[in-house]
Amino acid sequence: MAQYKELIVQKALNGILPQLPLQGKWLDELGFTVGQLVSVVFADSCLTLTTNTTVGNSSSVLVIESKLVRKRPRTQLVLDGFLLKRYGFAIGDRVGLHLEPNMIQISKIIKFTTAETA
Numbered sequence: 001m002a003q004y005k006e007l008i009v010q011k012a013l014n015g016i017l018p019q020l021p022l023q024g025k026w027l028d029e030l031g032f033t034v035g036q037l038v039s040v041v042f043a044d045s046c047l048t049l050t051t052n053t054t055v056g057n058s059s060s061v062l063v064i065e066s067k068l069v070r071k072r073p074r075t076q077l078v079l080d081g082f083l084l085k086r087y088g089f090a091i092g093d094r095v096g097l098h099l100e101p102n103m104i105q106i107s108k109i110i111k112f113t114t115a116e117t118a
Helices: 025-030 082-086
Strands: 003-008 018-023 037-043 046-050 060-063 065-069 072-080 094-100 103-108
Touching: 018 082, 025 072, 025 094, 072 082
Parallel strands: none
Antiparallel strands: 003 094, 018 072, 037 046, 037 060, 046 103, 065 072, 094 103
C-alpha cells in the first residue's frame, strides 16, 4: 500500500547546496536497508529512487548508510548537493514523497494561488 510524506529541502552543511535527508525506520520498512545500492532516475519532474534494480539504467547511484542517533543506529539516505540542484530542487522547496516497497518518488509540491478580484 502506497504512503505519502512531505518534507522540506534543507541547507547542506556548507550552507550553499540543498540537502534532503531521508532517515528512520520507514526506510527499512520500504526495503531500503544499510549497505544497499539505490539507483536514482529523474523523469517527468520526479526523482525516483529504487532498490533491487540494475544500476546501469540510473543517472546516479547512492548507498544507504547507518547514522547513530541517541546511540542507536538509524538507516539514512541523504540526497544532497549537486544531485538535487541538477534536477531543480532548491533549499526551502516543499517536496512530496510517494512511498512504495523498494521505491521512493520525490517531486516538488507547487502551490497555485488564485487572484481574488474585488
